[in-house]
Amino acid sequence: MRELNELRRGRGLDAADLHQRIGPCLRAACEIADDDPPAAARHKVVLRLTELCGRLPADLRLAALAALGLHEEAAGEFLDRRISWLASVLDRDPRTARRRIDLAFRRLDELLGAPARERDLHPLAGxxxxxxxxxxxxxxxxxxxxxxxxxxxxxxxxxxxxxxxxxxxxxxxxxxxxxxxxxxxxxxxxxxxxxxxxxxxxxxxxxxxxxxxxxxxxxxxxxxxxxxxxxxxxxxxxxxxxxxxxxxxxxxxxxxxxxxxxxxxxxxxxxxxxxxxxxxxxxxxxxxxxxxxxxxxxxxxxxxxxxxxxxx
Known part of the structure; x- marks a missing residue:
């Protein structure tokens, strides 16, 4: 949970220093090797968290994507603005939006304990x-x-x-x-x-x-x-x-x-x-x-x- 909360600061997964903010638990869950360059580390953590967000109920999925900066309508904004955007979409106040994010992150924490799915090796992958x-x-x-x-x-x-x-x-x-x-x-x-x-x-x-x-x-x-x-x-x-x-x-x-x-x-x-x-x-x-x-x-x-x- 501490490592997930660290990722949502600032621009979330769009942050320029993302590779430096990925903690040891997340590195293991996303199969990030010590010698992976920053671009590869970002690629792995974005895909893993995107996949796990897809398993959440609709409201929690929206909360997690917004908090991490993965939602296209909230990407690039700083955390407070992303929370305000989420609150307006949910028609709730910012405190409720924050609680929804916390609940979503607890669910992500549980899902991160499961093994990652095998990557698609088909030549048309993308x-x-x-x-x-x-x-x-x-x-x-x-x-x-x-x-x-x-x-x-x-x-x-x-x-x-x-x-x-x-x-x-x-x-x-x-x-x-x-x-x-x-x-x-x-x-x-x-x-x-x-x-x-x-x-x-x-x-x-x-x-x-x-x-x-x-x-x-x-x-x-x-x-x-x-x-x-x-x-x-x-x-x-x-x-x-x-x-x-x-x-x-x-x-x-x-x-x-x-x-x-x-x-x-x-x-x-x-x-x-x-x-x-x-x-x-x-x-x-x-x-x-x-x-x-x-x-x-x-x-x-x-x-x-x-x-x-x-x-x-």
């Missing part, structure tokens, strides 16, 4: 997904997927994201159509790449560059140009993803006979269409929803279905 929500509409003539994501920058001056989307083709039936994408908010697509018959990449420019540890939210709609879709929807993260929720809306007049959860399975399991045994129920509106946490890179999460009552 940001990770804190949360993703997806809605797949299959009750329309032209199915579409809408995704909303909250990401966290792992580098300074992050101004573009490379987004991937796959729609497996049916061999011998599907041509190689373009997979359309439309940004709903939070950016603009500046380049589209049809990598293969099933896979596309999109380069999305952000409204302004993100600094290390800064969060950003965006929404995007994908329109698969297929004669038919394979009977599943999954996310297979190539980078770190902490939370993923999905809702599928089937045609309520012709729902699938069986739907099952895919909770971290290899791709071949999906291709085989094997029922996992973790059955899901389609509600009266034709909808199924589910949620996953702390996804493993390279494994698939989502759901699969079959309209054949007797087999896969």
């Amino acid at each position: 940001w990770y997904v804190e949360s993703m929500k997806a809605v797949l509409r299959l009750d329309r003539d032209a199915p579409d997927v809408q995704e909303e994501r909250r990401i966290v920058a792992e580098v300074d001056e992050l101004d573009e994201l490379v987004l991937s989307f796959s729609v497996p083709a049916v061999p011998g039936l599907d041509p190689v159509p373009a997979i359309a994408a439309d940004v709903l908010f939070g950016g603009e697509i500046v380049e589209a790449r049809q990598v293969s018959a099933s896979h596309a990449q999109f380069v999305m420019r952000l409204p302004s560059p993100l600094r290390l540890g800064q969060r950003h939210e965006y929404g995007i709609r994908f329109a698969p140009q297929r004669s038919s879709l394979r009977p599943y929807y999954v996310m297979t993260p190539l980078r770190r993803c902490e939370k993923f929720s999905v809702r599928v809306r089937f045609d309520r007049d012709a729902p699938p006979s069986r739907v099952w959860r895919l909770n971290g399975v290899p791709g071949r399991v999906i291709d085989d269409g094997t029922d996992s045994g973790d059955a899901l129920t389609v509600n009266s509106l034709g909808e199924v929803g589910l949620e996953f946490h702390d996804l493993h890179q390279g494994l698939s999460y989502g759901l699969q279905w079959s309209s054949d009552p007797g087999g896969d």
Whole structure:
């Protein structure tokens, strides 16, 4: 707690002498080596504390981010001004805002005792997904997927994201159509790449560059140009993803006979269409929803279905 309180003085994690104010407990919790240069020490402590703030309830997360100078609307200000900003956002007096910060720091102190998560080693690293929500509409003539994501920058001056989307083709039936994408908010697509018959990449420019540890939210709609879709929807993260929720809306007049959860399975399991045994129920509106946490890179999460009552 003493070391956390030391960090919030002055400009918080934006302080020029930050590396000199990181105490031994924080150095150990953030895996900062004795020979790490100041920039590396700052990088590690910002990412670790940003990750832990993301686990706090909304009001405590806001308090911690403001106190540490990590919130984009309070960054760079001195502590008293950041507290005043927090008080105005919470519609409370500064004393209450300070108590909220103290409570948030006590929670951070508890979380810092847990081991740090493994870093994302994917070559496109530079940001990770804190949360993703997806809605797949299959009750329309032209199915579409809408995704909303909250990401966290792992580098300074992050101004573009490379987004991937796959729609497996049916061999011998599907041509190689373009997979359309439309940004709903939070950016603009500046380049589209049809990598293969099933896979596309999109380069999305952000409204302004993100600094290390800064969060950003965006929404995007994908329109698969297929004669038919394979009977599943999954996310297979190539980078770190902490939370993923999905809702599928089937045609309520012709729902699938069986739907099952895919909770971290290899791709071949999906291709085989094997029922996992973790059955899901389609509600009266034709909808199924589910949620996953702390996804493993390279494994698939989502759901699969079959309209054949007797087999896969």
